[in-house]
Amino acid sequence: xxxxxxxxxGTRYRPSMxxxxxxxxGEAAAGRPRDEEIDHRIxxxxxSEVGEHGVRGFSVARVARGAGVARNSLYLRWPQTEDLVIxxxxxxxxxDPIGDHGSLAADLRRLADVLSGLSSAPRADVQLRFxxxxxxxxxxxxxxxxxxxxxxxTLGRAPFARAAARGELASDADPGMLFELFLGGIYxxxxxxxxxxxxxxxxxxxxxxxxxLVTTN
Numbered sequence: 572x573x574x575x576x577x578x579x580x581g582t583r584y585r586p587s588m589x590x591x592x593x594x595x596x597g598e599a600a601a602g603r604p605r606d607e608e609i610d611h612r613i614x615x616x617x618x619s620e621v622g623e624h625g626v627r628g629f630s631v632a633r634v635a636r637g638a639g640v641a642r643n644s645l646y647l648r649w650p651q652t653e654d655l656v657i658x659x660x661x662x663x664x665x666x667d668p669i670g671d672h673g674s675l676a677a678d679l680r681r682l683a684d685v686l687s688g689l690s691s692a693p694r695a696d697v698q699l700r701f702x703x704x705x706x707x708x709x710x711x712x713x714x715x716x717x718x719x720x721x722x723x724x725t726l727g728r729a730p731f732a733r734a735a736a737r738g739e740l741a742s743d744a745d746p747g748m749l750f751e752l753f754l755g756g757i758y759x760x761x762x763x764x765x766x767x768x769x770x771x772x773x774x775x776x777x778x779x780x781x782x783x784l785v786t787t788n
Contacts, residue, residue: 613645613648621700664689666723683774732746
């Protein structure tokens with residue numbers, strides 16, 4: 572990153588108390604109410620910055636210009652550049668829990684819609700650039716696991732856990748492993764069928780085949 576050597580290199584990630592995203596929203600460090608609209612502009616600009624320039628080329632100055640704010644506004648919210656990078660990556664992957672639609676097939680149709688959006692540009696670009704640029708940044712990778720990967724696994728595992736409880740899956744089925752297989756299939760559809768890989772017809776076909784393979788009926 573242009574702002575200096577990462578303080579997270581070789582360390583365990585400890586988020587700053589002034590962070591503005593990922594469960595750390597609230598009042599600014601000085602006690603003033605946070606302006607959510609400014610937070611949103613900053614995070615959207617940071618998402619674009621990571622997607623276009625990666626972590627190593629990340630520039631707070633460009634983010635501030637893109638968001639139309641002073642750099643001090645960023646540092647009040649995210650004192651460390653790495654805090655802002657992680658908040659942007661987290662925001663780029665945020666999705667709501669998949670509700671119970673009564674069957675694995677119905678749940679997975681909704682999950683497929685969500686994951687296809689996350690696996691497409693520009694959101695997917697953020698994930699790829701982050702992974703490539705943080706191979707030698709154990710602190711940032713630990714932060715990613717804590718704030719992005721683990722919560723995502725919890726959300727993705729839920730539809731499969733419900734299906735197991737309903738008796739749709741074998742008793743020894745691993746909900747986490749099934750989610751990873753499902754996510755991989757959605758990602759492959761997206762990158763190899765860029766023109767029509769995420770249309771409703773193809774996603775429905777994928778869900779139907781996947782359900783037929785993993786269910787006991």
